[in-house]
Amino acid sequence: MKINGQKNIKIAVQQKGRLNEKSLELLEQAGLDFESYKRKLYTRCRNFPLDILYVRDDDIPEYVADGIVDVGIVGEDVIYEQQVKVKQLAPLNFSYCSLNIACPSGFKIKKPTDLNGLKIATSYVNCLRKYLQKNKVKAEIIELSGSVEVAPSLDVADCICDVISTGGTMRINDLAPVFKLFDSQAVLIADPKSLKTKWKQEIIERLTMRIKSLVQARKTKYVMLNAPRQAVDKIIAMIPGVDSPTIVPLAKSDMVAVHSVVEEEIFWEVIENLKKAGATGILVSPIEKMII
DSSP states (O other): OEETTEEOEEEEEESSSTTHHHHHHHHHHTTOOOOOOSSOSEEEOSSSSEEEEEEOGGGHHHHHHTTSSSEEEEEHHHHHHHTOOOEEEEEOSOSOEEEEEEEETTOOOOSGGGGTTOEEEESOHHHHHHHHHHTTOOOEEEEOSSOGGGTTTTTSOSEEEEEESSSHHHHHTTEEEEEEEEEEOEEEEEOTTGGGSHHHHHHHHHHHHHHHHHHHHHTEEEEEEEEEGGGHHHHHHHOOOSSSOEEEEOSSTTEEEEEEEEEGGGHHHHHHHHHHTTOEEEEEEEOSOOOO
């Protein structure tokens, strides 16, 4: 599609569901100006060569693989189940879940072969079949499209294979996960053919850079602190930043200011160690965008 002679690429996002809100929020924070239509299937960015299509989550990988759209935002679990050829461009660090085999809490399941002869209900037929074959398990797969967790209580199946995010639904239905097949999160994917078309590739790379900068920023904090000059080497060794920390002399000759970034995952451990090493006046700020 073209706007004033400018060619556009197309992205598919979930029309409704757990991925929709965070996907649109991500695109907006990447500087894209568009209207989020609740009942329409398509909208256009005003300030970037991108058209947004709202489709069913399960359709996104195939839309991308078939070239109907150039890029998409979807959960890894859907990609694995659809078994289509797409290029993963970036993990997005939201919509975390895992695909698990879960059984009623009274079941004594310790190893995969204990599933032999059982009925397992799932909407992830391909993923489950691959797991069973890998572990040489002969179990019957019962394909269900929804409400998989109630299958054991209705005597439709002995166990289930389904995604778990918080585990609340499993506990309500007296189910306990016994084997994890894989972890999943939302990812940005692309059609390999689009990446071989120069003008599309250039736009996709621009979009990917914006999204990666947001994801990286959410994973880090900007830290500023004062430290005794003699403790600088020790403090620098404690800060696993993106690059060498910035050291700024202060009015007091025996003190310096240290500026760096710290990953969110290890943030509190680092801060505690810095205080023990003599750091004072520690100021922590969120990072809006981070381009590496």
